[in-house]
Amino acid sequence: MAKERRDLGKRKHNRVEFYKRGFLIPTPDAPWIECTVLDVGHQGVRLDVGGLPLGDMFGLAFTAGGQVIRVCSLVWRKGELVGARFLSANELRGGQPAEQGELLETDSSDHA
Numbered sequence: 001m002a003k004e005r006r007d008l009g010k011r012k013h014n015r016v017e018f019y020k021r022g023f024l025i026p027t028p029d030a031p032w033i034e035c036t037v038l039d040v041g042h043q044g045v046r047l048d049v050g051g052l053p054l055g056d057m058f059g060l061a062f063t064a065g066g067q068v069i070r071v072c073s074l075v076w077r078k079g080e081l082v083g084a085r086f087l088s089a090n091e092l093r094g095g096q097p098a099e100q101g102e103l104l105e106t107d108s109s110d111h112a
Contacts, residue, residue, distance in 0.1 A: 015041035024049060025059030025069070032061060044085040045072065054082060 017039050023032035024047075036048040037060075045060065054074055062068040071092060072084035 015039040023061040
């Protein structure tokens with residue numbers, strides 16, 4: 001069962017420990033690559049991607065069928081772990097960064 005972290009550090013929102021399989025989508029036409037979603041929050045995610053190189057922007061599928069997909073921006077990398085921020089639809093269209101709470105979602109019912 002997921003457990004909320006108590007220490008927020010610099011974050012404004014809680015992250016939920018997840019430890020589930022996810023799938024990186026390096027480019028729209030590329031094969032999906034399995035990763036581990038370690039924790040997820042309102043605006044971002046922490047992943048274990050092994051030694052896989054990542055670009056500044058990539059897709060992340062939370063389900064094998066692609067029912068829940070987010071477009072992410074790489075924020076940091078420490079060895080095999082990466083932190084990424086979810087991009088909003090407005091950001092993807094070339095607009096200003098998202099207001100707090102605006103996320104690109106394909107299915108909000110499965111969102112953690």
